[in-house]
Amino acid sequence: MFDRLREDVRTARETDPAAKSSAEVLLYAGLHAVWAYRLAHWLWTRDSHFAARLVSQFTRFLTGVEIHPGADLGRRVFVDHGMGVVIGETAEVGDDVAMYHGVTLGGDDPRPVKRHPTVGDRVTLGANATLVGDITIGDDASVGAGAVVVDDVPPGATVVGNPAEVVDGDETEAAETADSVDEGREPEPVATDVDASATADDADGDANDDDEAAATPPEPPACCGAAGAS
Template sequence: MFDRLREDVRTARETDPAAKSSAEVLLYAGLHAVWAYRLAHWLWTREFHFAARLISQLTRFLTGVEIHPGADLGRRVFVDHGMGVVVGETAEVGDDVVMYHGVTLGGDDPRPVKRHPTVGDRVTLGANATLVGDITVGDDASVGAGAVVVDDVPPGATVVGNPAKVVDGGDGTDGGNGVESADEASEPTAVDPETTADPDDESTDDPDGETAGPPEPPACCGAAGAS
């Protein structure tokens, strides 16, 4: 247990450039929230549901971070600042994940089924990012601040916007990866230069192979019409 505590403190120091000492890190609300979650989760898995929820709600009141005791968090999860973070019951979070304030891992189904996101290892979730539903965020992905993610995110990709689109990394296609690439959505249709007429070319080839010049002016115009 103490190894896990030291591991969490070391992670906070390595992740937050503002941290000046381990003693300072011990004041972090996000760290307190994760530690309280560990205890609540231990109780939850042993069917002490009321006690687990009591700890969860007290932690929410004290830290501003609400992690359901039924959620599954990996090792070295760091919640920076933490205020407003909500992690739902069936959420799964991998190792070395960083969450900033306002992150929501929310559900989209009123039934007691897997209804919250699965977040892979080494994922960064920016401030106020909202992930909804039984989706998967691949390993090493990044979700930009304020992004709203409702589809799977490819491993290594960066997604931003509402709805979220891939802007860097990953394959960014809809072939099983969900989120559409922003570049793909805005890419213009290619034009075949051989089938496009040159607006500066005043001549065309007639069917007999002779080059036709510009049309003669109407007879009524005469020389004056051509000037």
Template sequence: MLDRLREDVRAALAKDPAATSAVTVALLYPGLHAVWGYRVAHALWERGFTFTARLLSQAVRLFTGVEIHPAADVGRRLFVDHGAAVVIGETAEIGDDVLMYHGVTLGGDSMRREKRHPTLEDGVTVGANATLLGDITVGENATVGAGSVVVESVPPETTVAGSPAEQVSGTGAERAVSQECGPE
């Protein structure tokens, strides 16, 4: 467990150029505290203590401004920079080494008890105030621009931006441009 905590601190130091020391990160980064609180709540959830897990997750939300449902599946080294107003829904799945900024929502698009929240694969970056809705997948090492609204899956190694989000670079972007310009 202590190794996991150190790993989270190292991830924050690597992903935030304003981070000055491990002590500062460990004591003063609410996004990091939210992830740590989630990890405890998730362990409780997995053991069947669902009410206690939800109670803890709401206490963490009160103190950090970040709400991560204890049933969500979060990988290693998630870093939530400027951890305010982030919401991660119940069936969300987040891979390793994901960077997420403030105001991000991984929201559901269904009232049914099914997979209804996004999946972020390893290495994804999600910009401030982006909203990702539904059972979509954001592929490995993709980037979602700030303020984007994403309702369709994003290929790996791709950047999307806008509302609704459209591909601006990466795999397939060249095809999209050539299709708009017509045949050569």
């Protein structure tokens, strides 16, 4: 158990650049919420549902973070700031996940079924991101601040907006660069068939004129012609 506690403290220090010491990290509400969830989840899995919910609600009162005892959180989950975070009963969160204030893993089905998101390993959930329904967020994905996600997110993808859409910064930048180059380049002249035919006709005409000039002998001078006639 103490190994898990030290692991969580180390994760908080590595994830939060504002953390100056381990003692300071021990004051983090998000860290308290995760630790209290571990206790509540332990009680929940042993059918002590009332006691588990009591711990969960008391933790919500103290930290502003509400994690249902039935949710399944992996190792090294870090909740930064924490206020307003809500994680539903059937949510599944992988290892090394970082989430910021206002994140919601909500359900979309009134029946007691799998109705909350499944979040993979090493996922980042931005502030006020809302994930709804039985969807899957792939490993190493990132959800932008304020995004509303209602569909699966591929591994390694970044989604933003409402509704959230996948964005790829590298491809977008390359396309913009190509467009700017094309706009700055002057179009090269293209010879049409009509122009080519006209050029060929002109060349043939010049050649014919030269042939005719060579085939027709020059007229004799007037004086010579008069002498010969006489």
